Amino acid sequence: MLRDTNALAHVIQTYAKTKRLRRGKQLHALLICAGYTPCTFLTNHLVNMYSKCGELDHALKLFDTMPQRNLVSWTAMISGLSQNSKFSEAIRTFCGMRICGEVPTQFAFSSAIRACASLGSIEMGKQMHCLALKFGIGSELFVGSNLEDMYSKCGAMFDACKVFEEMPCKDEVSWTAMIDGYSKIGEFEEALLAFKNMIDEEVTIDQHVLCSTLNACGALKACKFGRSVHSSVVKLGFESEIFVGNALTDMYSKAGDMESASNVFGIDSECRNVVSYTCLIDGYVETEQIEKGLSVFVELRRQGIEPNEFTFSSLIKACANQAALEQGTQLHAQVMKINFDEDPFVSSILVDMYGKCGLLEHAIQVFDEIGDPTEIAWNSLVSVFGQHGLGKDAIKIFERMVDRGVKPNAITFISLLTGCSHAGLVEEGLDYFYSMDKTYGVVPREEHYSCVIDLLGRAGRLKEAKEFINRMPFEPNAFGWCSYLGACRIHGDKEMGKLAAEKLVKLEPKNSGALVLLSNIYANKRQWEDVRSVRMRMRDGNVKKLPGYSWVDAGCKTHVFGAEDWSHPRKSAIYEKLDSLLDQIKAAGYVPHTDSVPLDMDDSMKEKLLHRHSERIAVAFALISLPIGKPIIVKKNIRVCVDCHSAIKFISKVTGRKIIVRDNSRFHHFTDGSCSCGDYW
CATH class of the missing domain: 1.25.40 (Serine Threonine Protein Phosphatase 5, Tetratricopeptide repeat)
Structure with missing residues (x-):
């Protein structure tokens, strides 16, 4: 058998396909021990076998010691390098093949073009395209599909479309590359149109096409189109495929249809992974169902599945938006336990969470512990100072960010301009607005213009x-x-x-x-x-006024209050405290701002209405429920009124407590009769 080259080649080829590296090495060793010098034909098969099994060093050593190489040798080595993520080496080997005068096959071109796509090197990709056209194989199926994929991954969809249109024969790989390319650059409508055309052309649909299309549906919140794709998934029997199931869960979650997302998620418990759980959690977070999101997280841990950075980021973001400090700190503890606190995205979200929960010092501490803050982390800290109305601090952080060589983006300037607006730093804000394009290369958008109007x-x-x-x-x-x-x-x-x-x-x-x-x-x-x-x-016009309500966390529970709210179990103690506070703050100099009540009634009635605004009830409850050392953090869904702002300043003075109020615009830190906003908000 050792002298039967074809039989040996067949065996080596089998080992390559089945990735039986150990058996392949044994056969190679046997050949060497027997004194048999493999010919070029057999060496090509060995190079291919080692490449496919991931033993690239062995493949390169064999290739480098070959006394004679042919076109197959070069193609096998280029393919092996590309398949093993040695993209620069693959392109260099392709160039070496050309120097030796070999005319590349479509397979060599395909591997080299894939390497260009992975490196994001569109210039090198264009050179490959020109060379392929020169040899008359630019429209071959393998070459064309890879050129199209390369252009789409590099964001050159016009060129990708041109290659696609010029291909006489298109397969599912070509169509998938188009759909995926459109999705990656945000052209989701075009992605769905390409999928429709693919169906019309009766091209075979695989799970990769379905996942890319579902991704586009999710981005557009196109639930109706997504349902039709779901029906194709069921018809083709892909519903139990974990990647397709995850794509369906993600699509329904992004579209806000959590019932359908939950149904897909529950189809097969064996086909769930961390992505499945994270998609569902993210959907609950986006639809402001934080409790359900947390329960899914608990189930994930119960199943022994380790959460990833996206799982934590989604939940911490929810805690930030809801100002749910207790849950946020618990998640922070878990993040530290499994060392995700060093992840740049998670740490940035933690900065944002503590900032939105009113704990400015904690936000700064988390930021300071980040070894090398990314653009996202800097933006989070600028945003935190902006939310708290600390415009001068926001400017200092911005200047530090620029000095460190971190380039500000559009989000940075929204936070910076917001900080300037809330702090009354008009000239500084205008200077930054007019310097955006000229100095930093950031073109102002609608949001930036709106910030200047606000300023x-x-x-x-x-x-x-x-x-x-x-x-x-x-x-x-x-x-x-x-x-x-x-x-x-x-x-x-x-x-x-x-x-x-x-x-x-x-x-x-x-x-x-x-x-x-x-x-x-x-x-x-x-x-x-x-x-x-x-x-x-x-x-x-059936336009209803949004009712004002405030909430405060106490005893591991969130207590929500509306104006004139008599529903709380401790209502008697709350209103007794509220009346006591009114007497105290009046004695300290508080005068009701009755002009802030837009109703035609006498001042005594207006004063009574003001006295029972939701934020004041929440503060009174917090004073009788929270220990002295714990900060009082009250959240409100609409802007705090002028009179409550004045009253809470006096409450902080007569009680000696620090009170933080987060309304829908910013934070107010009340201490000893004054507010961090300086009465400018």
Whole structure:
């Protein structure tokens, strides 16, 4: 048999296919011991066998010692290097083949082009494309599919489409490359259109195509299209494939259909992995069902599956958005236990979580413990200072970030401009806005323009804000008009307030805030007929005012309060404390701001309404429920009113407690009768 070259080649080929490296080595050793010098034909098979089994050193040693190489030798080595992620070496070997005068086969081209795609080297890929066209194989199935994939991975979809169109024969690999390419650059509609065309062409559908298409459906929240793809999954029998199941769970989760996501997740418990659980958790987080997300996390741990950085990031993000400090700190402990606190994304989310929960010092501490902060971590810290109204600190962090060579992006400037706006740093904010494109190469977007409107409006510079709006390259978005409307209310500009309200209502017809703010402007001017007219408009348009509520965590439970709330089990103790506080703060100099109540009634009734606002009830409850050493953190779904802001300042003074209030705009830190915002918010 040792002299039968064809038989030996067949055996080596079998070992390569089945990856039986040990048997392949034994046969090779036997040949050497027998004094048999393999010919080029047999050596090519050995090089291929070692490459396919991942023993690249052996393959290279054999290749380098070959007395004669042919086209198959070069192709086997290039393919082996590319398959084993030695992409630069694969391209160098391809170049060596050309120097030796060999004309590459479509398989050599395919491997070299795959290497270019993996390196993201579009220039080298284009050279390969030109060479393939020169040899007349640019449209061959393998070469064309890999060229198309290379262009799409490098973001050159125009070139990818051109290659695809010129291919006379297209298979599922070609179509998958198109769909995947469109998805990767965010052209999700085009990805779905390509899938439709693939169906029309009756091309065989595999699980890779289905996963790419479901990814596009999820990004577009195209649940209807996703359901039709789901039916194809069931029809083709791919529902039990773990990757397809994960893609379905992810698609339904991103579309907000958590019932369907949960149903897919529960089909086969054997076909679940950390990705399956993370997709479901992320869906619950995005639909603000944090408790369900946490229960899925508990189930994941019970099954002995280790969470990954994406699992933790999703849950910690939920805790940040809900200001759920207790759950957030527990997750932080688990993150540290399995050493994910060094992951740049997880650590950045932790900075954000502590910041949004009001614990500024903890956020800074987590950031300081990051060895080499990424752009995301710096952005998180700038954002935290911005949320807390500490504009000067946000600027310092921004300058440190730039000095470290970290390039700011669009998100950085939103946080920076927000910080400047809440701190009254108008000139600094304007300077940063106008330097965005010129100095940092970041083109301002709608959000940045809206931040400038907010910056000028809060400072009472309404005329400048209006001039800025007129110079904008586009109409302000809802946030921009809302900011301007709020400024008009604070500074009493009825006419401009009316204009802003109309613009905002046009953008968001069901936004009650616009009409409520307009009503407040009229009420401050004591134009009660106009107030009634606005309220009638709300009633006729079925626009309901968003009710204000506040919540506070105590005893491992979240306690939620509304205005005039009598539902809490400890209502008697709460209202007794509330009345006691009113007497104390009045004695300390508190005077109710009854003008902030936009109703035609006497001052005593207005005072009574103010006294029972939700944030004040929450503070009273916290004072009787939390130990002295624990900070009082109250969260509110709408902006804290002027009177409550004043009252809580006095409460912090008479009780000697630090009180943190997070409303829908920013944080207020009340200590000893003053607020971190300096009464500017």
